[in-house]
Amino acid sequence: MKAMLIRGGRVVDPSQNLDDILDILIQDGKVAKCGKQLKDSQAEIIDAKGKLVTPGLVDIHVHLRDPGLEYKEDIGSGTLSAVAGGFTSIACMPNTKPVNDNHTITRYILEKAAKEGHCRVFPIASITKGLSGESLSELGELREAGCYGASDDGKPVGNSEMMRRAMEYARPFGMTIISHAEDLSLVGSGVMNEGPVSTELGLKGIPWVAEDAATARDIMLAELTGCHLHVAHVSTKGSVELIRQAKRRGAPVTCEATPHHFTLTDEAVRGYNTNAKMNPPLRSEEDRLAICQGLADGTIDAIATDHAPHHIDEKNVEFNIAMNGVVGLETALPLTLKLVQDRVIDLNRAIELLTCGPSEALGLPVGGLQVGGDADLTIIDLDRKWTVAASQLNSKSKNTPFDGWAMQGAAVCTIVAGEIVYKLD
Amino acid sequence: MAFQHKHILGIESLSREDIELILNTGDAFKEINGRDIKKVPTLRGKTIINAFFEASTRTRLSFEIAGKRLSADTVNISGSTSSVVKGETLEDTAKNIEAMAPDIIVIRHGHSGAPHYLAERLETCSVVNAGDGAHEHPSQALLDLMTMREHKGRIEGLEVAIVGDITHSRVARSNIYALSKMGARVRLAGPGTMLPPGIERLGNVEVCANLLDAIKDADVVMMLRIQLERQSQTLLPSLREYARFYGLNTENIKLAKEDAIVMHPGPMNRGVEISTYVADGIQNVILDQVANGVAVRMALLYLVSGVESMQTQ
């Protein structure tokens, strides 16, 4: 493999508090050297002057839909979408058909990713078999097969006893339990956030307490069992505050927030826009601001997309019956950079939230640029202006609420294990 | 000013002037309903599809009569007889209907926003909302206003109490918009489980603690139909208790102004939201509402037809 020298970029790696104009030399897929004025006559030179060089971005919440739902996305298209968005590692959720509740499915995902994937894929196991909430998946073997965490994403584990046992069982295997925090009895047939907008549109609302109550339960179970709990897609002010307090107590809790929850509110549903329908739903401005605060003060550890591709036929219907979810891999980076432009967080924090933040939350062996480590890098042009066109997305599905949005900042080169997997222009 | 709305999706998007024009047009059409020959050639050659994807007798009948009295050809399809049950999408159903070149589709649908969905996707037809989920029921609010104006001589300044299941009521939402735009004041009352958050932001609305506060000195008392199945949805303990705290009866109606009128969008549950004695009392104008329904729907069908014509010129 040919060596590669990335020259003159501003290297930001929050995992080692690095922020300097440096050259990076890559050899055999590893970071060989990192320093000033590096030279290698054999190496392919990549000029990164004026650009940002970061560890490859990490998204710990992606739905690849493979196996079984390939009409929405598959491992090839999903990972292509990932690298186009600057991501070099993604964790994929187990709600496939069949569910990733045994090591055979995990192996299938990993093998297909190795063959057809464009980036690293870390499968997430289901907590319960078939996401049924009734009996535990074989978490030990799943961990062995390569699952760092387990989640019944899309469905909460409703039975508190089951959640307790899952945490107790997962802990010795070093697995993170990921909570999709929702009290389904409070959700009922709700389809959007409960508030003035749902009242106006005549749509059944989902109150904030449906999330907060479930978040509180799972935090307490984590404290009871000592298992690492990761709360997925935090969307309410209350949940952010519950996690803030839990962290203060030293509870083993991390959490993530999505770009759509820190960017949009339930106002986006107006006009019955099914691309603004997701679970958890877009919340109020107060909630959005609380998420921003949580991102800034460290309560929220990671930005994760909850990339949820759906076929046009599943979105081009009445709001009530449209599927939940939006694609997010290709818009996450510029939306995060918008937080920097809006002075919500600084650039280093933004990169942290997209690299070592998520990888540490799930215990993934990625997210940094340590010498000797895997050469996963993203080169970002902070000034590049572009407009989102849903039809041009690399994902098989085009269900984005950001179609037509003007963005600033883009990944111009994505490198996985020393190989360029995506390059813009 | 000519009417500009090709579709009638809700009161929210209408101006006060639009509402006044619709009511005046309705007044003019009302005269036809008293003739021996109750038919004028205004919409001769137009085809109106009444697409009712949710059960309704009264509204469908009213729209059908309205269309026929204007000489339009009206065709009804309902959820059970159309191909909706066969798993076809609403868009396909609508496009198939549109391919047969109707001029207006009147739609009643259980999903909020279904008429908007159609209006965005149909190319030539006008869409008239005959009730969508818990969102809007514009023709009902317009016939209510027409009835209020007939009995009170005005709408501006009226105190209108709306009582019942506000959460699930498209009638309440459309009336709140319409009454607020016309300068009336709305007071709402209902069980705590049936008052949705932020309802007061929809217009000139006061949420009252109980039925009595809402109807005290009101000019108009509008009782909403309570869906009997709400008992089983954790929203109500019993209809008996509902009737006791939120039902209109000969005693509590005395709190309203002496000349107050009593309205109900129908069909009534006698003995639940309204006692038989009030339902049959002299203050009730429920049958006037029904009669005005035909006139106001004639007005809507006529007005949207003109817009469509001008646009295709």
Add this chain to the structure above:
Amino acid sequence: MAKRETIILDQAGVNRAITRIAHEILERNKGSANLVLIGIRSKGDTLAGHLNVLIGEIEGEQVPLGAVDITMYRDDLAERGSLPIGKTDIPFPLDGKHVILVDDVLYTGRTIRSAMDALMDFGRPSSIQLAVLIDRGHRELPIRADFVGRNVPTSREEQVEVVFTDDHNPLEVRLIKP
């Protein structure tokens, strides 16, 4: 370019014409028995009111007076859009009556066609007779007036306008050239 207006009938002229029409109506119908007046909105109804006053003065009693709005009967919805609809007010039966239909200006005849369609929906009159203040020609339908105040040859580009005072008395008739 300024439009040119000429007064083709002044107030005295209009009054003379209406008076003559009143007499002719009574003469033709041998009095006012079974006679009803129906004016076409929005100017024919005002003229019909004046005719009825004159009939009352001559006969000692006015006849039933109604108004018809022909918007619902127009044949030009596609061209004109939804025009505001006025109220039709015919609070008496037409069966067996001699209906005098009154309008200000007779032009293509289409308004009269619409008005006659409307009247037929109210019953079966013995006859319908047409009284107009001005007949300006250019008929597009086989319709003629029974009583005419003044025949005015015009071109299609011109307009004829009957003007009333604020208290609804006839003032004059103007010919407006483009």
